[in-house]
Amino acid sequence: xxxxxxxxxxLFISEPLTKDTVRQSLSLLSRIFxxxxxxxxxxxxxxxxxxxxxxxxxxxxxxxxxxxxxxPVLRVLTASxxxxxxxxxxxxxxTAILCCSxxxxxxxxxxxxxxxxxxxxxxxxLCMDYLKSEACGCRVSVDFCSIETLxxxxxxxxxxxxxxxxxxxxxxxxxxxxLKAFLxxxxxxxxxxxxxxxxxxxxxxxxxxxxxxVLPGLLIETPEIQLEKPLAVKRTDSNxxxxxxxxxxxxxxxxxxxxxxxxxHHGFSLEMSxxxxxxxxxxxxxxxxxxxxxxxxxxxxxxxxxxxxxHVMAVDRAGLSLMEPLxxxxxxxxxxITHVLSPxxxxxxxxxxxxxxxxxxxxxxxxxxTVICSLILCNRSETAWDELKRVCExxxxxxxxxxxxxxxxxxxxxxETHLASYIRRKSSNLSTxxxxxxxxxxxxxxxxxxxxCRSLESVAxxxxxxxxxxxxxxxxxxxxxxxxxxxxxxxxxxxxxxxxCGIHGNTEDLSWKILxxxxxxxxxxxxxxxxxxxxxxxxxxxxFTAKYSGLQVALETANLILDLSYVIExxx
Numbered sequence: 001x002x003x004x005x006x007x008x009x010x011l012f013i014s015e016p017l018t019k020d021t022v023r024q025s026l027s028l029l030s031r032i033f034x035x036x037x038x039x040x041x042x043x044x045x046x047x048x049x050x051x052x053x054x055x056x057x058x059x060x061x062x063x064x065x066x067x068x069x070x071x072p073v074l075r076v077l078t079a080s081x082x083x084x085x086x087x088x089x090x091x092x093x094x095t096a097i098l099c100c101s102x103x104x105x106x107x108x109x110x111x112x113x114x115x116x117x118x119x120x121x122x123x124x125x126l127c128m129d130y131l132k133s134e135a136c137g138c139r140v141s142v143d144f145c146s147i148e149t150l151x152x153x154x155x156x157x158x159x160x161x162x163x164x165x166x167x168x169x170x171x172x173x174x175x176x177x178x179l180k181a182f183l184x185x186x187x188x189x190x191x192x193x194x195x196x197x198x199x200x201x202x203x204x205x206x207x208x209x210x211x212x213x214v215l216p217g218l219l220i221e222t223p224e225i226q227l228e229k230p231l232a233v234k235r236t237d238s239n240x241x242x243x244x245x246x247x248x249x250x251x252x253x254x255x256x257x258x259x260x261x262x263x264x265h266h267g268f269s270l271e272m273s274x275x276x277x278x279x280x281x282x283x284x285x286x287x288x289x290x291x292x293x294x295x296x297x298x299x300x301x302x303x304x305x306x307x308x309x310x311h312v313m314a315v316d317r318a319g320l321s322l323m324e325p326l327x328x329x330x331x332x333x334x335x336x337i338t339h340v341l342s343p344x345x346x347x348x349x350x351x352x353x354x355x356x357x358x359x360x361x362x363x364x365x366x367x368x369x370t371v372i373c374s375l376i377l378c379n380r381s382e383t384a385w386d387e388l389k390r391v392c393e394x395x396x397x398x399x400x401x402x403x404x405x406x407x408x409x410x411x412x413x414x415x416e417t418h419l420a421s422y423i424r425r426k427s428s429n430l431s432t433x434x435x436x437x438x439x440x441x442x443x444x445x446x447x448x449x450x451x452x453c454r455s456l457e458s459v460a461x462x463x464x465x466x467x468x469x470x471x472x473x474x475x476x477x478x479x480x481x482x483x484x485x486x487x488x489x490x491x492x493x494x495x496x497x498x499x500x501c502g503i504h505g506n507t508e509d510l511s512w513k514i515l516x517x518x519x520x521x522x523x524x525x526x527x528x529x530x531x532x533x534x535x536x537x538x539x540x541x542x543x544f545t546a547k548y549s550g551l552q553v554a555l556e557t558a559n560l561i562l563d564l565s566y567v568i569e570x571x572x
Contacts (some may be wrong), residue, residue: 013567016073017107025071029078030100034462036063037093039159042465056383057163059390060092061085072567077103080557088546089397090157094459095550101458102558105451115440117559119448122438124555126426127419131409131548137476138418139544140503142406147179152539153402154178156411157395163387165380170209177375178392181214182399184373196403197371198325199396204357205385207378215355216370218325219362220294220318225354233352234291234311240368241291241349244341245326247334249297250316252278278303281338286310288343292352292365294318294326296334313352315363329365329372401545409547411540412500413460413470413479417515420453421477457515463500471496471512478504480512502539 016022035042036058046066047054055066064082069075077099085092106116130136142149154175158166166174185197202219204211236242252274282303285293292313293299299316307314318326323334332347351366357376377392379385402408409415427449435442457472460479464470469482471492478499482492492512498505 008571011569011571013569014565016564016567017103017562022071022073025074026077026100026103029069029074030097030104032063032067033060033093033096033100034458035465036060037097037459038463038465039162040463040465041093041160041162043163055386057387057390058161059163059387060096061089061390062387064092072569073561073564076561077557080553084550084553088401088543088549089394090401090543090546091550094542094547095554097459097462098455098551098554099557101455102452102555103561105455106448106558106562109447109451111440111444111447113562115438115444116448116562118438119440119445120452120555120559122434123423123427123449123452124552126423127551128548130419130422131544137422138410138415140408140410140539140541142402142408144403144406149408149539149541150179150399150402151175152541153398153408153543154395155538156540156542157398158391161387161391163384164391165384166209166388173210174212174388174392177212177214178395179399181373181375182396184214184216184370186403187371188369196400197328197373200322200325200372200374201389201392202357202362202374202376203385203389204360204376204378205382206380207358209379209388211357211376211378213376215364215374215376216372217364217366217374218322218329218372219355219364219374219376220315220322221360222315222363223361225361225363231313231352231354232311233313234289236289236291236348241352242289243292243294243330243332243347243349243365244285244290244345245323245330245332245334245347246293246295246297246336247323248295248336248338250278250281250295250300250303250338251298252300275300275302277338279306281341282306282310282312284341286312288341288346290346292349294365296320296323313363325372326365329367398543398546401543405545407544408541409544410478410501410503411542412502413463414476414499414501414503415542415547416456416460417472417479418477420456421472423449423453423456460500461515470515472515473499473504473510473512475508475510476504479515500540 013019032044036044041058043056043058044063045054045056046063048068055062057063060081064078064085067078069078077096081092081096081099084095102120106120109116131139140149142153144150155171158164158171158174158178181199185199187194187197200218233241278300279302285307290312293307293315295314295316296318297316299314304314304316326332327334327347330347330349333345335341335345348368349365350368353364353366355362355364357378375392377385377389379388410418427445430445435445438445461470464481466484468484471480471482472478473480476499478501480492480496480499482495493506493510496506496512
């Protein structure tokens with residue numbers, strides 16, 4: 001008999017943020033996130049100690065999925081960021097860096113956490129109201145009648161991850177493809193309950209990025225297809241191809257011994273019975289005028305041969321991931337039975353062809369109305385392809401979010417420094433009644449507001465990975481990067497050309513201050529009516545919806561962690 005061990009009492013940890021281990025872990029996690037941030041971010045290679053796949057990435061989704069975090073306080077932080085990324089795909093690192101910076105800034109203040117939380121919620125409401133207002137100086141409107149701003153959004157996402165290993169020509173090519181794929185998924189006919197289509201990414205590894213392309217419809221890989229023979233597919237009177245979509249196996253192995261024992265008469269063959277049923281199904285498909293059969297699983301060779309002899313094309317092993325887009329594209333209903341078929345379960349296609357990319361061969365299903373498309377995505381190595389796939393999926397999601405809310409925020413650190421300048425200006429003009437409502441003194445509010453602004457600025461400073469100077473101007477509060485080799489020059493306009501987002505140039509009468517190490521940010525003096533750079537130029541833009549949510553998630557998570565008094569861990 002095994003020995004019974006007495007239960008251990010739970011471990012109570014009071015004021016977890018005061019513990020050295022928590023502070024050190026938080027500081028390490030913050031450095032990891034900051035070092036990944038931006039186009040010049042450093043890559044991280046993650047693998048476990050017992051083997052398995054190795055992940056090389058600077059994306060928050062990949063890092064958090066492979067990073068093991070044991071501290072319960074930090075698990076709250078990482079879970080919040082992962083939840084944000086699962087909903088919006090973008091601005092995960094922004095959210096994580098800001099949250100870590102807020103915790104580190106506020107925990108050192110000699111202000112009660114309840115007061116800090118009240119003040120930060122007030123500051124957050126100021127930011128939210130400003131970002132939603134027409135007077136906001138760090139956002140631009142997105143016009144879907146023009147492609148330039150959309151291209152800037154996609155280009156900003158593609159260039160933010162160095163593991164993709166893209167040059168300028170490849171970035172421009174992929175930007176065009178992602179935009180084209182997105183436009184394919186937008187329904188041509190406006191309806192009250194219109195639903196966007198889907199872009200399916202088809203992997204082709206070991207090929208040039210420039211070989212990537214977009215095709216309307218879906219591609220199903222079929223290694224056994226014979227390219228030399230022309231396709232003879234039965235068509236309807238309207239010259240369309242009727243399609244049947246099966247989500248059940250047609251291999252003839254419907255009887256599973258694990259499900260129990262079946263008693264049959266002597267000489268009766270289960271296999272022949274199943275095959276006869278499949279052939280009867282094939283006869284019904286032929287009689288119904290079906291020209292294409294697609295099966296999620298395997299089709300019996302005899303059924304395949306029968307269908308082929310009757311000019312019906314059979315494609316099997318399509319996989320679960322293609323079932324939904326196939327159904328949406330063709331209007332067919334996935335069939336889960338193999339006896340009685342309803343005429344309403346069939347769909348239709350415009351055409352079928354064969355496509356080859358590298359050593360892979362595909363059946364190309366071409367619909368009448370295109371809301372489903374295939375992005376054939378190529379890259380030279382598996383690591384670069386994996387990162388590029390995640391980036392393209394993020395770019396597509398960003399475009400979908402932008403369609404719902406056609407706004408974008410200025411990137412390159414400019415939104416963060418601009419918001420910090422705005423909050424400092426608003427905080428310096430608050431009335432006495434505001435402090436009374438918040439239950440704090442003016443000094444306490446100033447301390448918390450300064451920590452909030454420094455946390456915003458720390459996100460912009462995280463874009464600096466080469467020890468260069470970062471400036472902010474006194475007119476717009478934008479972020480400016482000094483090229484390496486120039487330090488403390490008398491006239492900054494001689495060394496800076498454009499701000500981080502690219503909307504302002506040094507042709508204006510601007511003055512700058514070094515951002516790093518300064519206790520306060522410049523105060524905005526107003527906004528000119530016309531920016532110095534046209535919005536159609538190459539701007540760095542961020543998804544408005546994702547960053548707007550990320551700002552909320554970062555502050556709410558920081559407040560939650562600051563408010564933790566006890567952590568109770570079960571040790572059994």
